[in-house]
Amino acid sequence: MRIALRIALAASAALLTLGVAQAQEKTLRIGTEGAYPPFNNLTSDGQLVGFDIDIAKALCDEMKVKCTFVAQDWDGIIPALQAGKFDAIVASMSITPERQEKVDFSHKYYNTPSAIAVPKDSPLKGVTKEDLAGKNIGVATTTTHYNYASKTYTDSTIKGYPSSPEEQADLANGRLDAIEDDIVVLQQWLDSPDGACCKILGQPSPQPVEIFGPGAGIAVRKGETDLVNKLNDAIDAIRKNGKYKEINDKYFKFDVYGAES
Numbered sequence: 001m002r003i004a005l006r007i008a009l010a011a012s013a014a015l016l017t018l019g020v021a022q023a024q025e026k027t028l029r030i031g032t033e034g035a036y037p038p039f040n041n042l043t044s045d046g047q048l049v050g051f052d053i054d055i056a057k058a059l060c061d062e063m064k065v066k067c068t069f070v071a072q073d074w075d076g077i078i079p080a081l082q083a084g085k086f087d088a089i090v091a092s093m094s095i096t097p098e099r100q101e102k103v104d105f106s107h108k109y110y111n112t113p114s115a116i117a118v119p120k121d122s123p124l125k126g127v128t129k130e131d132l133a134g135k136n137i138g139v140a141t142t143t144t145h146y147n148y149a150s151k152t153y154t155d156s157t158i159k160g161y162p163s164s165p166e167e168q169a170d171l172a173n174g175r176l177d178a179i180e181d182d183i184v185v186l187q188q189w190l191d192s193p194d195g196a197c198c199k200i201l202g203q204p205s206p207q208p209v210e211i212f213g214p215g216a217g218i219a220v221r222k223g224e225t226d227l228v229n230k231l232n233d234a235i236d237a238i239r240k241n242g243k244y245k246e247i248n249d250k251y252f253k254f255d256v257y258g259a260e261s
Helices: 002-025 051-063 074-082 146-150 164-172 183-190 225-241 243-249
Strands: 026-032 040-042 066-072 089-095 103-111 114-119 136-140 157-161 178-182 198-202 215-222
Touching: 026 051, 026 074, 026 164, 040 051, 040 089, 051 066, 051 089, 051 103, 051 243, 074 089, 074 103, 074 183, 089 103, 103 225, 114 146, 114 183, 136 146, 136 164, 146 157, 146 178, 157 164, 164 178, 164 183, 178 183, 183 198, 215 225, 225 243
Parallel strands: 026 066, 026 089, 136 157, 136 178
Antiparallel strands: 089 215, 103 215, 114 178, 114 198
């Protein structure tokens, strides 16, 4: 009897352990920045909101997993993923060859262009290298925008910032001549009271794929092919079932997915 009881208890413990493990497998920890509105932002009461967050929740629903979110500074977001702090990055991260050496990516889930913003009274007339020669340009570091600005505007002073709000504040306060960022991020700022100072000057052209990549994707640790495939299937599904459009229309007046690829 005692032996049978021990076997039964051991079996129950094993099933409990398996159940806990399965429950853990059904939770996907999402890392995001929380300082890149309207894509991701941390509210005053500590809530993560934005397009990235809603897309991540929709993908988790499609994959039938529970989502939890972790706010992480942009500069350390890939190392934090690699260290196991979370399982995937949904933070408007452009798919680039440099990043693909460190992480694996899903398909893109949106693709919007870069733009240059300046004060409304700026004498600048264009966004070429020659137009911005000798000017101070603010850009968030470790971004495709920073890479582009550094390689293109070699006759300008490129000033790096931890995130978009800091560069926006310095432009508004007259400490910069221009800033470069995603056009959607810039337009939301310009439409707010804080951005009333400034305007979009134009979009740099061309916008090379080798720098900006094919769009923003979801990053996971190298070799996690099964998770990439599930994310790709989920992205395709929400594009087809209307959920993507519902989220898109909540934030934008146009389709941020861009051209089909």
